[in-house]
Amino acid sequence: xxxxxxxxxxxxxxxxxxxxxxxxxxxxxxxxxxxxxxxxxxxxxxxxxxxxxxxxxxxxxxxxxxxxxxxxxxxxxxxxxxxxxxxxxxxxxxxxxxxxxxxxxxxxxxxxxxxxxxxxxxxxxxxxxxxxxxxxxxxxxxxxxxxxxxxxxxxxxxxxxxxxxxxxxxxxxxxxxxxxxxxxxxxxxxxxxxxxxxxxxxxxxxxxxxxxxxxxxxxxxxxxxxxxxxxxxxxxxxxxxxxxxxxxxxxxxxxxxxxxxxxxxxxxxxxxxxxxxxxxxxxxxxxxxxxxxxxxx
Amino acid sequence: xxxxxxxxxxxxxxxxxxxxxxxxxxxxxxxxxxxxxxxxxxxxxxxxxxxxxxxxxxxxxxxxxxxxxxxxxxxxxxxxxxxxxxxxxxxxxxxxxxxxxxxxxxxxxxxxxxxxxxxxxxxxxxxxxxxxxxxxxxxxxxxxxxxxxxxxxxxxxxxxxxxxxxxxxxxxxxxxxxxxxxxxxxxxxxxxxxxxxxxxxxxxxxxxxxxxxxxxxxxxxxxxxxxxxxxxxxxxxxxxxxxxxxxxxxxxxxxxxxxxxxxxxxxxxxxxxxxxxxxxxxxxxxxxxxxxxxxxx
Ligand SMILES: NC(=O)C1=CN([C@@H]2O[C@H](COP(=O)(O)OP(=O)(O)OC[C@H]3O[C@@H](n4cnc5c(N)ncnc54)[C@H](OP(=O)(O)O)[C@@H]3O)[C@@H](O)[C@H]2O)C=CC1
Ligand SMILES: NC(=O)C1=CN([C@@H]2O[C@H](COP(=O)(O)OP(=O)(O)OC[C@H]3O[C@@H](n4cnc5c(N)ncnc54)[C@H](OP(=O)(O)O)[C@@H]3O)[C@@H](O)[C@H]2O)C=CC1
Numbered sequence: 001x002x003x004x005x006x007x008x009x010x011x012x013x014x015x016x017x018x019x020x021x022x023x024x025x026x027x028x029x030x031x032x033x034x035x036x037x038x039x040x041x042x043x044x045x046x047x048x049x050x051x052x053x054x055x056x057x058x059x060x061x062x063x064x065x066x067x068x069x070x071x072x073x074x075x076x077x078x079x080x081x082x083x084x085x086x087x088x089x090x091x092x093x094x095x096x097x098x099x100x101x102x103x104x105x106x107x108x109x110x111x112x113x114x115x116x117x118x119x120x121x122x123x124x125x126x127x128x129x130x131x132x133x134x135x136x137x138x139x140x141x142x143x144x145x146x147x148x149x150x151x152x153x154x155x156x157x158x159x160x161x162x163x164x165x166x167x168x169x170x171x172x173x174x175x176x177x178x179x180x181x182x183x184x185x186x187x188x189x190x191x192x193x194x195x196x197x198x199x200x201x202x203x204x205x206x207x208x209x210x211x212x213x214x215x216x217x218x219x220x221x222x223x224x225x226x227x228x229x230x231x232x233x234x235x236x237x238x239x240x241x242x243x244x245x246x247x248x249x250x251x252x253x254x255x256x257x258x259x260x261x262x263x264x265x266x267x268x269x270x271x272x273x274x275x276x277x278x279x280x281x282x283x284x285x286x287x288x289x290x291x292x293x294x295x296x297x
Numbered sequence: 298x299x300x301x302x303x304x305x306x307x308x309x310x311x312x313x314x315x316x317x318x319x320x321x322x323x324x325x326x327x328x329x330x331x332x333x334x335x336x337x338x339x340x341x342x343x344x345x346x347x348x349x350x351x352x353x354x355x356x357x358x359x360x361x362x363x364x365x366x367x368x369x370x371x372x373x374x375x376x377x378x379x380x381x382x383x384x385x386x387x388x389x390x391x392x393x394x395x396x397x398x399x400x401x402x403x404x405x406x407x408x409x410x411x412x413x414x415x416x417x418x419x420x421x422x423x424x425x426x427x428x429x430x431x432x433x434x435x436x437x438x439x440x441x442x443x444x445x446x447x448x449x450x451x452x453x454x455x456x457x458x459x460x461x462x463x464x465x466x467x468x469x470x471x472x473x474x475x476x477x478x479x480x481x482x483x484x485x486x487x488x489x490x491x492x493x494x495x496x497x498x499x500x501x502x503x504x505x506x507x508x509x510x511x512x513x514x515x516x517x518x519x520x521x522x523x524x525x526x527x528x529x530x531x532x533x534x535x536x537x538x539x540x541x542x543x544x545x546x547x548x549x550x551x552x553x554x555x556x557x558x559x560x561x562x563x564x565x566x567x568x569x570x571x572x573x574x575x576x577x578x579x580x581x582x583x584x585x586x587x588x589x590x591x592x593x594x
Contacts, residue, residue: 109434126434130427133477134469137406137423162494170480172431180430183467186492188499195483197459202485205502 013274035288038067095121095284146177148275166206174212221257310571332585335364392418392581443474445572458483463503471509518554
């Protein structure tokens with residue numbers, strides 16, 4: 001029985017991080033500085049705290065400086081903006097991240113728009129999104145989740161040009177930048193969303209599928225063209241009383257069915273997730289290279 | 298034999314311009330001002346000169362103030378930037394347009410990026426493109442060619458939500474913003490470009506086709522699903538010695554074949570073209586409304 005090759009995001013991410021660590025050592029030798037990542041966390045969401053911890057640990061592993069700020073839930077927008085501006089002005093910081101989601105009383109647009117585009121390692125500033133969408137313009141950064149997907153394709157030898165890609169989901173963070181990036185690399189791209197009446201039929205045209213929906217196991221085996229390459233961005237907790245935590249994580253793709261049809265597939269966890277962090281580090285390194293006038297090799 | 302209904306862009310554009318003229322009269326009554334459009338023309342391209350003339354005439358017809366600047370081919374970038382800045386600072390100007398293409402020695406990105414986003418009636422500033430691409434962000438302006446296409450669909454009762462749309466071409470001016478706008482209105486959108494190996498097959502999935510390619514009569518009848526709605530943005534001169542000028546204009550769609558398959562279709566000329574000018578006026582009016590704190594009714 002056919003089974004898809006597993007795209008081992010964890011192993012690839014580890015390799016990317018090792019490459020980054022080497023470059024950081026060289027940077028320290030040549031200019032005596034390390035890349036710096038600042039993360040602003042507002043509130044006490046458990047998942048957000050976990051993500052910030054993961055980022056901090058990843059920074060330490062590759063030799064980045066980490067600047068963490070933890071603010072209470074009731075912090076005003078102006079106070080958050082003060083920290084954003086402080087990091088904008090701090091030459092040791094090359095990337096500033098505001099952990100999302102923000103509390104309801106804060107305007108995400110106002111906060112994200114205040115991060116100088118030179119430090120917008122999230123790639124969420126409209127200026128960077130606009131440049132990504134345009135021919136002949138280079139964004140300073142692009143969404144690291146989307147970049148992680150593309151990097152997985154490149155590092156597993158998947159040809160993008162000339163292929164039909166279907167991206168399911170059109171969020172600012174994943175779906176839209178992933179579609180733009182695939183198109184930049186000359187895939188023919190279709191974007192499926194919640195108002196698409198026939199997502200299965202549309203997805204069956206795809207040589208490459210990126211699922212970024214947030215619906216557990218939405219994409220069934222029957223949605224896939226035999227041999228399709230499947231990247232599953234979804235991270236969804238579903239109840240599982242056999243686990244200590246009472247839940248397990250599943251993707252937006254029904255892995256069991258899809259792995260019988262696809263040629264390559266990312267597991268959840270251990271697929272796209274680890275690459276996301278590696279690409280955040282990569283964006284921050286790029287920014288530091290620019291700040292110190294270094295050419296990436 | 299079936300023949301598609303013609304989408305009469307000329308008549309619809311005339312109607313839009315009449316609506317605009319009424320609003321301009323009201324604006325003059327209420328605040329004593331008219332919308333103002335500035336167009337900077339560099340060089341002596343015949344087609345560009347014609348377009349500027351058309352814009353000037355359209356402005357006069359609806360009661361806009363027109364600010365035209367004509368500069369020689371060898372104008373430096375700095376000189377052009379001076380005019381852009383002058384118009385940025387002039388409160389009587391609500392839209393500033395630099396006629397494209399610019400001479401080779403000028404950076405289009407630098408010039409277009411200098412137009413303040415408040416007067417970017419072209420919708421070509423990356424900030425406006427980025428906001429158009431993002432969920433929950435409103436661009437101040439969007440490409441008027443793309444807006445013209447959508448307006449033609451809306452005014453001829455074509456439902457967009459839930460439909461599969463194929464946009465052929467991905468330029469900054471037409472293809473990309475048209476795709477983003479269709480997606481914003483909940484179409485499922487596929488973008489076809491020069492690296493798409495099977496454009497006919499992909500296009501046959503479409504309920505709505507927008508062709509913005511610049512290749513005369515590329516889209517054949519066999520590319521279309523019966524009943525598709527076809528918008529032809531192309532304006533291509535082809536040799537025709539029976540005409541006084543020695544050429545005639547054809548679209549990117551083979552009209553003769555397509556009109557036998559489509560349900561609705563725009564002719565060339567007289568389809569998308571006139572709407573483009575009407576939407577430029579519409580963008581400029583919107584800008585003036587914002588400047589004078591008026592609410593569009
Ligand atoms: N691996 C990683 O590092 C990351 C993982 N994620 C995970 O990826 C998933 C998506 O995240 P995110 O993009 O932020 O989610 P959002 O909720 O912001 O966006 C979800 C998108 O999916 C579309 N959608 C929702 N339901 C359906 C449906 N039934 N059929 C087709 N489309 C649908 C929505 O369409 P519409 O626009 O019409 O509402 C929307 O565009 C989540 O599981 C999240 O946890 C997110 C970021 C990073
Ligand atoms: N009606 C109006 O008011 C306007 C009309 N136009 C007309 O619209 C047309 C397009 O203009 P514009 O968008 O500026 O043109 P561009 O040349 O900037 O872009 C053309 C696009 O078409 C794609 N393309 C080229 N050849 C093929 C092919 N054989 N198959 C599929 N795709 C192809 C290109 O792909 P790739 O990216 O891979 O190179 C590119 O994305 C022109 O005829 C122009 O005169 C333009 C503006 C306004």
